[in-house]
Amino acid sequence: MNRRDPEGYYAILGVSQHATATEIKAAYRTRAKELHPDRNQAQDASAQFRLLNKAYEVLSDPTSRASYDTIVLETANDPVTGAHHSKPESIVCSSCGKLSAQPRYAIFFAVKSFLLLTRRSPVQGIFCSACAEKKAYRASAVTWLLGWWGFPWGPIYSAHAIITNMLGGKRPADVNARLAAYQAWYFVAVGKMNLAQAVAMDAAELARLVPSNSAGAEVGGTLDQLLRATGASTNRLKNSWRLLSRPFYVQAGSIAVIALGIWLGYENTPASQPPRGPKTYVGNLSATPRLQT
Numbered sequence: 001m002n003r004r005d006p007e008g009y010y011a012i013l014g015v016s017q018h019a020t021a022t023e024i025k026a027a028y029r030t031r032a033k034e035l036h037p038d039r040n041q042a043q044d045a046s047a048q049f050r051l052l053n054k055a056y057e058v059l060s061d062p063t064s065r066a067s068y069d070t071i072v073l074e075t076a077n078d079p080v081t082g083a084h085h086s087k088p089e090s091i092v093c094s095s096c097g098k099l100s101a102q103p104r105y106a107i108f109f110a111v112k113s114f115l116l117l118t119r120r121s122p123v124q125g126i127f128c129s130a131c132a133e134k135k136a137y138r139a140s141a142v143t144w145l146l147g148w149w150g151f152p153w154g155p156i157y158s159a160h161a162i163i164t165n166m167l168g169g170k171r172p173a174d175v176n177a178r179l180a181a182y183q184a185w186y187f188v189a190v191g192k193m194n195l196a197q198a199v200a201m202d203a204a205e206l207a208r209l210v211p212s213n214s215a216g217a218e219v220g221g222t223l224d225q226l227l228r229a230t231g232a233s234t235n236r237l238k239n240s241w242r243l244l245s246r247p248f249y250v251q252a253g254s255i256a257v258i259a260l261g262i263w264l265g266y267e268n269t270p271a272s273q274p275p276r277g278p279k280t281y282v283g284n285l286s287a288t289p290r291l292q293t
């Protein structure tokens with residue numbers, strides 16, 4: 001069984017872990033036809049069909065897909081006793097493949113509309129902050145261009161997507177606390193204790209955002225052990241994710257320009273003008289007639 005696909009959800013759909021939401025949907029349709037028990041006479045067809053449906057249910061929802069993508073990190077190891085089955089793998093950015101001290105699972109949204117149709121596609125994965133910036137820009141650019149033109153959801157989804165992307169995407173706290181705890185443990189395993197401490201502190205901060213009754217709350221206990229093992233540190237990571245500063249300012253800037261444009265347009269409309277009837281004709285006396293050449 002693939003560690004990164006513990007339940008075989010990607011395998012049954014026949015897609016890679018990096019498949020887009022559209023690819024997953026298309027694969028589901030194709031596979032559902034192939035595996036439907038009415039058509040498929042194989043003995044395990046109905047079990048396969050159930051697995052396929054379960055896979056689609058989990059992977060078509062961006063948040064549950066995020067949990068599934070990182071589930072392996074929860075069970076992989078015990079940071080203190082080192083009870084671990086294989087050599088630790090670091091978490092790398094799913095886009096550029098680089099090792100980052102602050103990888104985050106982020107979900108961005110791109111909206112496309114046409115008349116009555118509006119489609120919101122998630123763009124998700126584990127990213128370093130530089131790649132997250134690029135993903136945020138791209139998803140927002142698509143949305144700025146194509147998102148608005150649907151009724152009634154176009155403008156609503158577009159505004160939501162642009163603001164979400166601008167703030168660095170949707171980043172489930174439980175998933176990210178788990179991710180950071182795992183990365184801290186990885187740094188312990190390779191003997192980079194200073195970095196491990198700093199990342200563990202970062203993870204502890206993320207874990208504080210997880211509601212204590214949720215599934216991700218167990219990370220807190222793991223972290224306490226981890227921090228006891230590494231010792232608390234005054235080294236703090238500079239938060240490279242804070243508002244993903246550049247996308248935030250560029251996009252906030254665009255919104256401000258549009259808002260200013262609307263406001264100026266509004267201000268320049270004379271309020272005293274009578275609401276009905278033809279406009280009073282005002283001849284422009286200073287204008288000289290243009291000669292046609």
Ligand SMILES: [Zn+2]
Pocket residue numbers: 093094095096097098127128129130131132
């Ligand atoms: Zn990257």
